[in-house]
Amino acid sequence: MSKKWIYLFREGNASWKDLLGGKGAGLAGMTIAGMPVPPGFTITTEVCNAYYDEGKKFPDGMWEQAMDALKVVEQQMDRQFGDPVNPLLVSVRSGAKFSMPGMMDTILNLGLNDTTIKGLIASTGNERFAYDAYRRFVQMYGNVVLNINKDSFEHVLDAYKHKIGPKAKDTDLTTEDLRAIKDEFKAIVLKETGSPFPEEPLEQLKGAIEAVFASWNNDRAIYYRQVNKISDALGTAVNVQTMVFGNMGDDSGTGVAFTRDPATGENVLYGEYLPNAQGEDVVAGIRTPHPISDMEHDPNFPGVYKQFREIAHRLEAYYKDVQDMEFTIEKGRLFMLQTRNGKRTGPAAVKIAVDLVREGVIDEATALQRVPADDLTQLLLPRVDPVARAHAKFITKGLAGSPGAAVGQVVFTAEEAEALGNAGQDVILVRRETSPEDLRGMVAARGILTAFGGKTSHAAVVARGMGKCCIVGAGSIHIAKDASGFSIDDTDVVIKKGDWITLDVDSNEGRVLAGRVKTIAPEMSGDFATLMEWTDKFRKLQIRANADTPQDALKAREFGAQGIGLTRTEHMFFEGNRIMAIREMILSDNQEDRKKALEKILPYQKEDFVGIFKAMDGFPVTIRTLDPPLHEFLPHEDAQIVELAQEMGISVEKVKNRIEYLKESNPMLGFRGCRLGIQYPEITEMQARAIFRAALEVKKEGVNVHPEIMIPLVSDVNELKLQRDIVERVALEEGVKEAGLAYSVGTMIELPRAALTADKIAEVAEFFSFGTNDLTQTTFGLSRDDSGKFLPLYVERKILKDDPFQALDREGVGQLLKIGTERGRSTRPNLKVGICGEHGGEPSSVEFCHQINLNYVSCSPFRVPIARLAAAQAAIGETVRDK
Numbered sequence: 001m002s003k004k005w006i007y008l009f010r011e012g013n014a015s016w017k018d019l020l021g022g023k024g025a026g027l028a029g030m031t032i033a034g035m036p037v038p039p040g041f042t043i044t045t046e047v048c049n050a051y052y053d054e055g056k057k058f059p060d061g062m063w064e065q066a067m068d069a070l071k072v073v074e075q076q077m078d079r080q081f082g083d084p085v086n087p088l089l090v091s092v093r094s095g096a097k098f099s100m101p102g103m104m105d106t107i108l109n110l111g112l113n114d115t116t117i118k119g120l121i122a123s124t125g126n127e128r129f130a131y132d133a134y135r136r137f138v139q140m141y142g143n144v145v146l147n148i149n150k151d152s153f154e155h156v157l158d159a160y161k162h163k164i165g166p167k168a169k170d171t172d173l174t175t176e177d178l179r180a181i182k183d184e185f186k187a188i189v190l191k192e193t194g195s196p197f198p199e200e201p202l203e204q205l206k207g208a209i210e211a212v213f214a215s216w217n218n219d220r221a222i223y224y225r226q227v228n229k230i231s232d233a234l235g236t237a238v239n240v241q242t243m244v245f246g247n248m249g250d251d252s253g254t255g256v257a258f259t260r261d262p263a264t265g266e267n268v269l270y271g272e273y274l275p276n277a278q279g280e281d282v283v284a285g286i287r288t289p290h291p292i293s294d295m296e297h298d299p300n301f302p303g304v305y306k307q308f309r310e311i312a313h314r315l316e317a318y319y320k321d322v323q324d325m326e327f328t329i330e331k332g333r334l335f336m337l338q339t340r341n342g343k344r345t346g347p348a349a350v351k352i353a354v355d356l357v358r359e360g361v362i363d364e365a366t367a368l369q370r371v372p373a374d375d376l377t378q379l380l381l382p383r384v385d386p387v388a389r390a391h392a393k394f395i396t397k398g399l400a401g402s403p404g405a406a407v408g409q410v411v412f413t414a415e416e417a418e419a420l421g422n423a424g425q426d427v428i429l430v431r432r433e434t435s436p437e438d439l440r441g442m443v444a445a446r447g448i449l450t451a452f453g454g455k456t457s458h459a460a461v462v463a464r465g466m467g468k469c470c471i472v473g474a475g476s477i478h479i480a481k482d483a484s485g486f487s488i489d490d491t492d493v494v495i496k497k498g499d500w501i502t503l504d505v506d507s508n509e510g511r512v513l514a515g516r517v518k519t520i521a522p523e524m525s526g527d528f529a530t531l532m533e534w535t536d537k538f539r540k541l542q543i544r545a546n547a548d549t550p551q552d553a554l555k556a557r558e559f560g561a562q563g564i565g566l567t568r569t570e571h572m573f574f575e576g577n578r579i580m581a582i583r584e585m586i587l588s589d590n591q592e593d594r595k596k597a598l599e600k601i602l603p604y605q606k607e608d609f610v611g612i613f614k615a616m617d618g619f620p621v622t623i624r625t626l627d628p629p630l631h632e633f634l635p636h637e638d639a640q641i642v643e644l645a646q647e648m649g650i651s652v653e654k655v656k657n658r659i660e661y662l663k664e665s666n667p668m669l670g671f672r673g674c675r676l677g678i679q680y681p682e683i684t685e686m687q688a689r690a691i692f693r694a695a696l697e698v699k700k701e702g703v704n705v706h707p708e709i710m711i712p713l714v715s716d717v718n719e720l721k722l723q724r725d726i727v728e729r730v731a732l733e734e735g736v737k738e739a740g741l742a743y744s745v746g747t748m749i750e751l752p753r754a755a756l757t758a759d760k761i762a763e764v765a766e767f768f769s770f771g772t773n774d775l776t777q778t779t780f781g782l783s784r785d786d787s788g789k790f791l792p793l794y795v796e797r798k799i800l801k802d803d804p805f806q807a808l809d810r811e812g813v814g815q816l817l818k819i820g821t822e823r824g825r826s827t828r829p830n831l832k833v834g835i836c837g838e839h840g841g842e843p844s845s846v847e848f849c850h851q852i853n854l855n856y857v858s859c860s861p862f863r864v865p866i867a868r869l870a871a872a873q874a875a876i877g878e879t880v881r882d883k
């Protein structure tokens, strides 16, 4: 006996989505529950895969099973497929495990030909309706199965309508018109394909099934799967179902509805219906549908609304989730055509999940699993109003550096951004790329747009840290040499300095829109807070934040951070006039002068730490010693170099020589990290002193302070030893022990060698924090700043599954995390291990960190809620799998 390839709806099961697809499983569920579903059968997803495996042939036995199933349907309906007197007509629809709205194909009214049409006319007594169904069928079949351009058919239809009058609608066409149109459609088929339209219903059925399988691999379906991370291996099922007609008169109709509002989550039946219409009329938007609530008092549909509402309630109670339903009313009789879990916005997902718990439908763990962690972004940041977006002029797109929305006037330098921004103007800073020098301009701008750079480029990392909207790598942008404006490749669009633009960024991409587009403010509703509290009951990972200022630290606490996992001290060096002292330090010829310059910075640096320690009272704060290459602190343009030389009273040549000395071909891998503190121990010494002084000061004031000093970019334990010695000496000098201040010294693991020698490093380190940004670039040999140019292509061609700077690469970098953690803990069993790269706020990376037993993840303040939810989901997922 051959395998079972086909299931009648009544043989299926509502939970068999893998096998029957979402639509097939829904139809089976509703049929078994006794709801009014037109009979039919589902061809499984396994057939789709077998069809492709066997070189586009139906697997053995499948067609015979389809014929058997068809016979059963014929008996149930007391009609026959192809019968000239009482013909059965069917719809053929796709249905994958995950819904892919509008991506795949559907054919309605299948089974019509010049003979069966007579039966349809006789059985319905409605000739006009029958010819309308027939012309629709030829049109759909011609387009979907025979690949004839839609326009060829539309032209004919338009010509007939035009004959009636300039404003004639489809409904004005007479029976005669429709019959003639059908004939012209068939003539188009003959002309375009060289063969007559297939009259044989079984041949039509075979063609339609194959067309649905083909649509699994059309361009838009492939792209949709790529964007939504749906596997290509799932395949689609095909549903063959008895036709019911919503276009048989005023007592017929069709509609779609959700059991709750998918935009807000409000518990009201939400949807639309259209009298005397077939499904595609609703989608095509030719006529405006009525709100579903109007159906309650519509004299054409007595009792239907009540019946539908009851079914909707039953379906939601059965699936314990919001349902998205399609229905048709044929001559006053309601038929259900589909039910599936409804797609919803982030705010709606939160409200629905919390409401369902309150209503006693689901438990807290299930509620937490219902909200995609990344969708919380929509509750945390302003966003572009979707209605306004639809009317806005699109200029270009780039990578999603940091999500949200920003509206402002274009400026091209950090200085301008700072001057105008601080004067209260809304500006968007547009740069080829950004560097730490631009920081003040970035802070003052509403949003940032760069032509180059990937998702972990400077602009993106800094912007995410600030929760500021940012688009990077918008490669089609060309900034004019005189910075008067920018143009877009291959278009005549020119945006001048001072023009208004809007940045519109979601988690997938960033769009640049012209003008001031309306935005919606973030809502921190009570339900959101409730959901966040639930995460804390389940998660095992601690969540910390990466924060460089007291404001960011406070924001992070508000979002539930349990400490700071990374303070990048270099960001502080650009504040106020400190940059001059830093430059003085860099340009010094000897240690004594360097120490003098550092002396100037020490009090500021101490104050920075005081602020952060206070904001994080009771929680640990990890402070990293200086990390970036020093040339980042020096100017690069001639005019600025001359200005600096004058200000410092030294020669231009000297400044240029020092810049030349510090210049690196790969600025991310050279003279940076702990190497700076080894060459210039006085830098580490100053920073350690500032940390201890700040900690001792706040401790006296009663603050519960836990400093953790972190040494970056270590590749060998000896580097760490040297740096630790300095920190300990300073601790002694500052009287840390006497004051009873506990602190720890640890390191970042950012280089493969550090991960591999973690057992040795753990002899000196009290904690590890994986810097997965650098660890990814050093493992892949990809630069985090430049790879934006080609990484998207890698993902598109599936060379890499994901951008490794975005979602942690479990196979390679993940292995180093695992090895590093295990080896580190083999030396020091209670070693505290976390990550502070950008992956700390990305749900699948958080899941991995949970799986390898890290202690915490640390991410930008605005991603803390996402990390909390993702950590809870990882923990719940594990318990579910254990059962």
Ligand code: PEP
Pocket (backbone or CB within 6 Å): 461, 566, 568, 627, 750, 770, 771, 772, 773, 774, 775, 836, 837, 838
């Ligand atoms: C890292 O490399 O992952 C990290 C957090 O450090 P930074 O991004 O500052 O290099």
Ligand code: MG
Pocket (backbone or CB within 6 Å): 750, 771, 773, 774
């Ligand atoms: Mg790093």
